[in-house]
Amino acid sequence: MKSLAELQAIREKMQSKVILREGSGDVRVVVGMATCGIAAGARPVLNTFVEEVAKQGLSDKVTVTQTGCIGICQFEPVVEIYEAGKEKVTYVKMTAEKAKEVVEKHLKGGKVIEDYAIKNI
């Protein structure tokens, strides 16, 4: 059974890392989670980003957050990636599989997947 003692262990582990975290988080992954996004399948996309970022050991660098309607409902699920000093990348019609690929190639490898992205205007 899962127990609160396990949470206590997570707390102890995290507290030693908290200092390291501050001042980092250079990359922000923002998933649109309004009615349009949710209906189009944003929930598994978001959850995949959260899981994969942790699994690939990118948690110190990448923060995954949610936002409301971005305004391009027909392209949902939409994911925006903000990185200091770089232009915003907007991925459209995302799926859990594509999200996994974005973590691997873009967030980890530093290469934008042009096929899934739309041009900034």
Add this chain to the structure above:
Amino acid sequence: MKELSLNILDIAKNSVKAGADQIEILLAETDELLAVTVKDNGCGMTPEFLASVTDPFTTTRTTRRVGLGIPLFKLASEQTGGTFHIASRDIGSHPEDHGTETGATFFKTHIDCAPLGDVVSSVVTLIQADPDIRWIFIHTMKDRSVRLDTNELKAVLGDVPLNVPEVIAWIGDYLKEQYDHKEG
């Protein structure tokens, strides 16, 4: 929406937007019926706004003039023969006791009843986005019940936020385990 759990996620987001610091998601199930209630202590709605809130052309979004969250939830319920209700007390007229309660019933055996789907995933998604809110989730079924109160977790975690990946994963497993565990 393919699953009722997605409607629940969407409706709970309204409570977040209303500035609530406590949101309860309550599911009560019998063989025949599922009752869903989302209750918050947010800013509430004026009687005028409340009266028009099931109209798709009423919305708080700023990117377009259509809002489908509540209409879709209402439809999902009514197409099973169930009923939808919403009640609210706005902060202007009720500064001490404000908030909104949105609820619907679903006849599970009706052919047009959408499956509940992955409700654990919806709860985890909500906590991930807004870890500072007190989330209370209770799902009672005939032979078991699933319960989560984020205040209990915060008491153990101290200043570690609820949305660090390790904690989010733990919450998901914690809920799943309760679903798998039959009482008695």
